[in-house]
Amino acid sequence: MIPAADRAARYRAMNCELNRLETIFMKERLVSMPPLVQLSTGTCCNLRCVFCTERGAGTEGFYRDLTLEEFMPLAEGLDLVSTVQLWGWGEPFFNPHYEAIFAYVTERYPGIEINLSTNGTLFDETWQRRLLDYGNTSVNVSVNAASRSIYELVSGRDLFDRVADNLRSFGRLRGEFREKTRSRFTVSCVVIDDNVHEMADFVDFAADVGADHVQFMDLMHLNVRCPAISAAGRGETVRERFAEARQRATTRQIGIGSFLPYAANDYLAMERYGSGIAIAGPDAPVPLQPCYEPWRSVMIGTDGTATLCCRTGAVTGNVRQSGLEAVWNSDVYRAFREVVNSPSPPEACRSCPVKLGMSC
Numbered sequence: 001m002i003p004a005a006d007r008a009a010r011y012r013a014m015n016c017e018l019n020r021l022e023t024i025f026m027k028e029r030l031v032s033m034p035p036l037v038q039l040s041t042g043t044c045c046n047l048r049c050v051f052c053t054e055r056g057a058g059t060e061g062f063y064r065d066l067t068l069e070e071f072m073p074l075a076e077g078l079d080l081v082s083t084v085q086l087w088g089w090g091e092p093f094f095n096p097h098y099e100a101i102f103a104y105v106t107e108r109y110p111g112i113e114i115n116l117s118t119n120g121t122l123f124d125e126t127w128q129r130r131l132l133d134y135g136n137t138s139v140n141v142s143v144n145a146a147s148r149s150i151y152e153l154v155s156g157r158d159l160f161d162r163v164a165d166n167l168r169s170f171g172r173l174r175g176e177f178r179e180k181t182r183s184r185f186t187v188s189c190v191v192i193d194d195n196v197h198e199m200a201d202f203v204d205f206a207a208d209v210g211a212d213h214v215q216f217m218d219l220m221h222l223n224v225r226c227p228a229i230s231a232a233g234r235g236e237t238v239r240e241r242f243a244e245a246r247q248r249a250t251t252r253q254i255g256i257g258s259f260l261p262y263a264a265n266d267y268l269a270m271e272r273y274g275s276g277i278a279i280a281g282p283d284a285p286v287p288l289q290p291c292y293e294p295w296r297s298v299m300i301g302t303d304g305t306a307t308l309c310c311r312t313g314a315v316t317g318n319v320r321q322s323g324l325e326a327v328w329n330s331d332v333y334r335a336f337r338e339v340v341n342s343p344s345p346p347e348a349c350r351s352c353p354v355k356l357g358m359s360c
């Protein structure tokens with residue numbers, strides 16, 4: 001008798017292989033299911049980061065956390081999915097129902113990789129052990145500062161020491177669990193004017209807490225304050241600091257990457273193309289790179305609305321109403337599969353870092 005987790009792993013591997021072939025042949029209608037599904041578990045948060053969506057007075061009813069009962073219909077049909085991102089634009093551990101949701105997904109789909117992104121403030125030893133005990137997780141902790149003062153400035157709370165303690169503890173525990181668990185541990189930093197001078201120190205911070213990888217992100221303009229806090233006007237400084245951070249990552253033997261949604265502000269773009277806005281297109285000097293997102297992933301919001309990726313925002317259906325399989329082969333998905341890698345991709349794709357070959 002093959003254990004359920006091993007049997008599920010085989011089916012997932014077969015689905016991945018089929019998906020790979022369907023991607024190579026650019027099929028529009030897929031037999032394979034998406035290898036990656038993001039399921040939002042709620043949007044509430046205990047921080048107030050300067051670059052986040054507006055969370056001040058008057059926005060109270062806008063953010064909500066799902067109960068297990070509300071979440072369950074979203075998690076139908078994941079049997080062949082390899083990775084589920086169990087979070088979405090809020091702090092997952094702040095949701096009082098997250099424990100029940102986590103237990104539900106890991107019991108229903110044994111062995112599925114759980115990916116989550118947290119701000120680390122509530123990532124205590126109980127949660128650290130729970131994730132490592134489960135055995136197949138990837139965790140990103142969004143810290144955005146390498147010092148207490150900058151952390152408070154960016155996040156609105158004086159919790160840097162608590163986050164650092166939690167991450168050091170997680171780094172230590174991973175050592176204990178190394179033989180019996182698969183886990184990836186990343187820390188990330190959204191670069192803005194106030195923290196750009198800390199980039200190399202942030203690499204040291206990540207290495208000190210035992211992370212595998214440090215990820216720098218460019219600022220997405222999500223609220224009216226963003227233009228004022230952006231580091232876009234200091235291109236030369238950003239370039240120098242990023243080069244320093246890369247050097248430090250080599251010294252500390254830690255992975256480093258940047259994922260940069262807006263070419264105008266982006267370090268790799270500036271390195272390659274100068275500080276102007278790089279827009280890909282048939283007549284543009286920037287070569288178009290292939291994008292495989294329409295063959296790989298689905299993002300599902302708390303109300304069941306499915307979108308193709310965070311940069312297009314293209315709504316592809318609603319899984320509460322029609323289920324994952326129907327959404328996955330909806331007209332919108334098929335239309336994107338048809339044109340995304342053509343010489344004239346959709347407008348939103350033409351300035352996307354994936355098409356511009358800038359994400360790493």
Ligand code: SF4
Pocket residue numbers: 045046047048049051052053089090091119142
């Ligand atoms: S931790 Fe994330 S969700 Fe929370 S305020 Fe900061 S950016 Fe927003």
Ligand code: SF4
Pocket residue numbers: 291292293294308309310311312336340348349352353354355
């Ligand atoms: S190119 Fe970018 S915006 Fe277009 S589908 Fe791919 S990831 Fe989304």
